[in-house]
Amino acid sequence: ILNVEQSPQSLHVQEGDSTNFTCSFPSSNFYALHWYRWETAKSPEALFVMTLNGDEKKKGRISATLNTKEGYSYLYIKGSQPEDSATYLCAPGAGAQKLVFGQGTRLTINP
Amino acid sequence: KAGVTQTPRYLIKTRGQQVTLSCSPISGHRSVSWYQQTPGQGLQFLFEYFSETQRNKGNFPGRFSGRQFSNSRSEMNVSTLELGDSALYLCASSLLTSGEADTQYFGPGTRLTVL
Numbered sequence: 001i002l003n004v005e006q007s008p009q010s011l012h013v014q015e016g017d018s019t020n021f022t023c024s025f026p027s028s029n030f031y032a033l034h035w036y037r038w039e040t041a042k043s044p045e046a047l048f049v050m051t052l053n054g055d056e057k058k059k060g061r062i063s064a065t066l067n068t069k070e071g072y073s074y075l076y077i078k079g080s081q082p083e084d085s086a087t088y089l090c091a092p093g094a095g096a097q098k099l100v101f102g103q104g105t106r107l108t109i110n111p
Numbered sequence: 112k113a114g115v116t117q118t119p120r121y122l123i124k125t126r127g128q129q130v131t132l133s134c135s136p137i138s139g140h141r142s143v144s145w146y147q148q149t150p151g152q153g154l155q156f157l158f159e160y161f162s163e164t165q166r167n168k169g170n171f172p173g174r175f176s177g178r179q180f181s182n183s184r185s186e187m188n189v190s191t192l193e194l195g196d197s198a199l200y201l202c203a204s205s206l207l208t209s210g211e212a213d214t215q216y217f218g219p220g221t222r223l224t225v226l
Contacts, residue, residue: 097161
């Protein structure tokens with residue numbers, strides 16, 4: 001069973017500050033690591049898919065790193081904006097398109 | 112290109128009934144996965160279909176079933192509904208060019224309430 005842990009569970013950040021959160025997963029059952037952003041009343045939005053140890057992806061002010069050997073990924077948001085408020089989910093792939101999601105980090109940006 | 116669509120968006124059923132949810136993937140996507148989201152369990156994988164074949168299944172009872180048609184549209188069925196089946200059901204489609212690294216694109220979900 002793939003156990004995915006995300007921390008912290010929730011986070012309040014002032015607008016303009018930078019923040020980061022963690023996704024931990026068993027490194028032995030790893031295919032690819034997916035990050036999603038899920039805003040209330042919307043569909044989960046894909047941010048990154050990462051496969052290689054040491055991989056780093058960037059999309060605007062959001063970036064992510066991956067360590068497959070130790071089983072963790074960090075998501076960074078630089079200069080947080082109110083529109084960044086959402087739940088951020090990570091999900092390792094467990095074969096045949098099966099994503100195993102963590103409980104998510106709920107981010108709230110305070111103006 | 113149109114995104115993943117799901118119908119209906121909202122559904123209210125009573126215990127013991129059955130329900131069928133529909134998912135139309137992004138044009139050209141052949142893999143469709145289904146997930147259940149509840150406050151207590153988060154997003155959990157139900158099953159995945161590719162070329163009309165179920166390739167992977169999550170840890171759900173046999174009351175949960177699905178199928179995929181030749182046009183890649185998929186349906187999931189829940190029989191003998193229980194109160195605990197109340198959830199948001201999401202489907203996701205992917206192109207399957209990179210295997211496990213393929214992005215899954217999610218639909219808006221069907222909110223099922225069982226009374």
